[in-house]
Structures are given as C-alpha cells and as structure tokens.
Amino acid sequence: ELSKRLLGDNHPDIAASLNNLALLYDSQGRYDQAEPLYLQALELIKRLLGDYHPLVATTLNNLALLYDSQGRYDQAEPLYIQALELFKRLLGDYHPNIAASLNNLAELYRSQGRYDQAESLYLQALELFKRLLGDYHPSVATTLNNLAGLYYSQRRYDQAEPLLLQALELFKRLLGDYHPSVATTLNNLAELYYSQGKYDQAEPLYLQALELRKRLLGDYHPDVASSFSKLGSLYDSQGKYDQAETLYLRALELRKRLLGDYHPSVATTLNNLAELYDSQGRYDQAEPLYLQALKLYKRLLGDYHPHTVTVRENLEACRQQNSG
Incomplete structure (x- = not known):
C-alpha cells in the first residue's frame, strides 16, 4: 500500500x-x-x-x-x-537460482513418477548448491531431503535413510529445532521407518512432526493434513482402526478445504480410507472411495502413473473379495 x-x-x-x-x-x-x-x-x-x-x-x-x-x-x-x-x-550455469530451478523441476518429475529424470536433476542441484554455497546451507539440506524422497518412492530405503538423517541434522544446526523444514524431515524419516515396518520408531517422529506443524503453521495447513494422513496409515497398519479412521477423515476434510476437490492428495486420502474399510471387510464403503480416487488420479496423473495403477489394483481386489 x-x-x-x-x-x-x-x-x-x-x-x-x-x-x-x-x-x-x-x-x-x-x-x-x-x-x-x-x-x-x-x-x-x-x-x-x-x-x-x-x-x-x-x-x-x-x-x-x-x-x-x-x-x-x-x-x-x-x-x-x-x-x-x-x-x-x-x-x-553456475548460480544458486539454477540449482533451485533444477531441484523444483526434479520435484515435479518425482510427483509424476518420472524417477530417472528426477534423480539426474536432484544430483545436479545438489552438486551445484554444494559448489556455490558450501556443505552447510539450508538449500543443501532441502535437496538431500528431496533426493531421499525420490529413493523412498523407489523403495531404495538404504540410500534414503542416511540422506534424511543428514538433512535433519543440518536443518536443526542451521535453523534450530522449531522450523517447518525440521517437521518435514521428521515426517519423512517416520514414513521411511513405517514403510520398513519399524512402527515403534515411526510413531514418535510422526507425532513430533504433527505437533511442530500445528505449533508453527496452525491447525489449517496442508502439512497438518499430511501429518494426519501419515499417522492414520501407521495406526491402520497396527490395527488401530478407530484412530486411523478419525485421522483419515480429518485429513480428507482439511485437504478438500485447503486444496479443493481435485488434487492428488485428496485422491491419496480417499484411497487410504478405502483401504481401511477394505481391510475391515466393509467393502460397500470401500468401493466408491476407490472409484473416486481412481477417477481423480486418472484425471490428474494419467492412466499409467504408479498411484493410478495401485488404486486400480486395490479396486479390483476389493471387488473380488466382495463378490466372493
């Protein structure tokens, strides 16, 4: 003004x-x-x-x-x-803005399942950030975190974990314990442990990330919805279905409110909620959610994205169980 x-x-x-x-x-x-x-x-x-x-x-x-x-x-x-x-x-060619652009484009390709293209760009960005800014810089930590996310998506867990631990140590050293980037890395590390079945290590990290995000970002933020969803998945895997359902529904409501009805994160939550109902034999509740998630993924990511393929397989298995 x-x-x-x-x-x-x-x-x-x-x-x-x-x-x-x-x-x-x-x-x-x-x-x-x-x-x-x-x-x-x-x-x-x-x-x-x-x-x-x-x-x-x-x-x-x-x-x-x-x-x-x-x-x-x-x-x-x-x-x-x-x-x-x-x-x-x-x-x-040698400027921090170039490295940031490479990192951003890599993130997009990772979201689309174009992993080979993403990895090349992440590695270029990381090398350039280190060359220009040194090893101890938030941009280096961010790129380590993102590259770990790519390896996680490819189930290359042994490569992902040390990168996440480096990123977490670096963020805390540079930004302090109370920063959104610390919360994001805690959440990512928890997700890695969850995927490996290390539930006792995952839960406290998910809870720390959720508490930190609420403290820093407020109750109405996409990252808070993400924490609800991830923690819900953990409880689902542990058979704590009532806790999982509550968290999934909170995540779904918050994501629709903040991101609109047509967003990949909404599709992810619909699929997770459907899987919860599916595992409880509540097939009539699961199937319409799978259908919504599939329609949304196809619209946003195409027919051959890994997420689309997964939901299609989930839907088919659900229908077989229901008919059987």
Missing part, C-alpha cells in the same frame, strides 16, 4: 511486493489468493522490465511451484522450464 502511494501503480517494487505476498499465501496453503497476485506480478514485471529479467524468471518459478502444489503438473512444467532457461541465459 505504501509503495503504491509513493511510487504509483507501475513500479518494479509493486511487483516485488505482490510476489512476496503471494509467496506468503502459497506457504499457508491459501492458493486461490496467491495465484492472482503472482499473475499480476508477472504481468507488471514483464511490462516494466521486459521478458528477459531475473524477476520474470523468479515469478515464473513461483507460479510453477503454486501449480505444482495444486497438482496442476501440466501447467507447472513449462513454467519451470521457462524459468530455468531464463536463469541460465541471464545468470550463467
């Missing part, structure tokens, strides 16, 4: 303020408020500074991150690529 009063509506500082406010809303999961601000910032920057300027690349990257968070992958990818090409053109 003060910038507009002093500088007028058409000034680069106005665009920067719009971009920063959009970043805040994006971080809070307030995606509908963030998008128009990013678009305004992008239009203003291009009009004032031209198409070839670092601020244009930054805003393209931020808008891509927003679409990525919403599962709008087809819209995110070209923006990431444009931002990467523009950063390289303007800043050269």
